[in-house]
Amino acid sequence: MSSDDDKRLRVRHDIALFFSILVVTSMVVASVSWVYLNPRPVEQFFALGLLGENMMAEHYYPGDDPRIKPGDLVKWHVTLYNHMEGVQFVSVRAKLLNQTTPPPDDLNHTASSVSSFREIEHVLVENETWVFPFYWSIANVSWSADSAGIAALNLNNVTITRGLNTTAQGGYNFRIVLELWVYDNETTGFQFGWRSGGETRSAWNQIWFNLTLPTAST
Amino acid sequence: MVSRSAPLLALVLLLVFTQAAHSSSTGLRALEASRGDAAGAISAAEASGGRAFLLIRGADREGGNVTSLALRFNEALELVYGARVLLDEGMLDEAVKSAENARDLFEALGGEADLLATQAVADASTRRAMVLLAAPVVSILVTVFSYMLIRLWQRGRLERTMEMEIKEAEAS
Numbered sequence: 001m002s003s004d005d006d007k008r009l010r011v012r013h014d015i016a017l018f019f020s021i022l023v024v025t026s027m028v029v030a031s032v033s034w035v036y037l038n039p040r041p042v043e044q045f046f047a048l049g050l051l052g053e054n055m056m057a058e059h060y061y062p063g064d065d066p067r068i069k070p071g072d073l074v075k076w077h078v079t080l081y082n083h084m085e086g087v088q089f090v091s092v093r094a095k096l097l098n099q100t101t102p103p104p105d106d107l108n109h110t111a112s113s114v115s116s117f118r119e120i121e122h123v124l125v126e127n128e129t130w131v132f133p134f135y136w137s138i139a140n141v142s143w144s145a146d147s148a149g150i151a152a153l154n155l156n157n158v159t160i161t162r163g164l165n166t167t168a169q170g171g172y173n174f175r176i177v178l179e180l181w182v183y184d185n186e187t188t189g190f191q192f193g194w195r196s197g198g199e200t201r202s203a204w205n206q207i208w209f210n211l212t213l214p215t216a217s218t
Numbered sequence: 219m220v221s222r223s224a225p226l227l228a229l230v231l232l233l234v235f236t237q238a239a240h241s242s243s244t245g246l247r248a249l250e251a252s253r254g255d256a257a258g259a260i261s262a263a264e265a266s267g268g269r270a271f272l273l274i275r276g277a278d279r280e281g282g283n284v285t286s287l288a289l290r291f292n293e294a295l296e297l298v299y300g301a302r303v304l305l306d307e308g309m310l311d312e313a314v315k316s317a318e319n320a321r322d323l324f325e326a327l328g329g330e331a332d333l334l335a336t337q338a339v340a341d342a343s344t345r346r347a348m349v350l351l352a353a354p355v356v357s358i359l360v361t362v363f364s365y366m367l368i369r370l371w372q373r374g375r376l377e378r379t380m381e382m383e384i385k386e387a388e389a390s
Contacts, residue, residue, distance in 0.1 A: 011369055011372050011373050011376065017365065017368065018361065018365050021361045021364050021365055021368075022357065022358070022361040025357045025360045025361045025364070026354075026357045029353050029354075029356050029357045029360070030353060033349050033350070033353045036349060037346060037349060086275065086278050086279060087274060087275055087278040087284050087288060089271045089275075121295050121298075121299075122292055122295065123271065123274070123288045123291045123292055123295070124288070125278075125284060125285050125288050126278075158303055162306075183268070183271060185272060185275070188268050188272075189268075
């Protein structure tokens, strides 16, 4: 093919085509940039869990027997997952309740009125799962008529005597409730539950047990 | 003899009891003050922790990496809890010391979080500016590249057309 042919084959510039491509490309690049600078909001939540001795949802009691004697070591693991799109300051509050004590209210998102015997505070970054041991045993009991109370509780090698005012008839149907409280910027204090998408949400967990005394050996 | 020395003995005993009572009440006051000091130190540490957390959250919202700050914040929280346990056990001096250590750590963390937030704001601003500047450049580059490709394709098509030969259809 000669150089004359090359000249004849030269394609004329198409300005309309160029600007059409420019407009389409600009729209695509602008969309990608906007999505990058303004990431889509995701659902915000916490997930509070309570696992047994082997970090599974089983073996919550020594020998799988919910009748706990003074001195029995009960090994639980509390898990908390933060999916709140940012760092969070939380307090897991452990409370001792019986069958009739009102637990936290899921509808109104109010905590149980019983005072806590332990408040475990922690800061979690986004997408962090925090696991902490909750190893407890009953250190001392008190009996009054037919009601049993826990006078002292050993939790993670620390003896606790406060916040254990709950008693239970015959020692039956005690429960340990774990409530999730979240630090609130506005009130600069902990609040039960959190706000997500204009709604209030809350998380709590409980496990029942019975208090028994060791049978006297003759 | 006994009757004459009895008032003197009584006076001595009275003085001893008075002194003992005085020192006992002073000791109790000192103990109460120490307990109050410990409780006050713990409250101050907790308040300092709240302020530090707000600064950490601010840095986090600006896009700063607060993982190490959160780790150290949790260590300070352990110190505060330790101070509470020591207070309950009556180890007041240790409780005050633990609470003060926690407060110092919280204050240091607050300062670092503040710096991190400032840095994160600057980084975010730079990143935003880079994206806004890069967007038109990328658009033009993609447009020119696409346009050149289309022209090449058009030229190739023309060349294939020009290379065609006209042949007479063979009679069947």
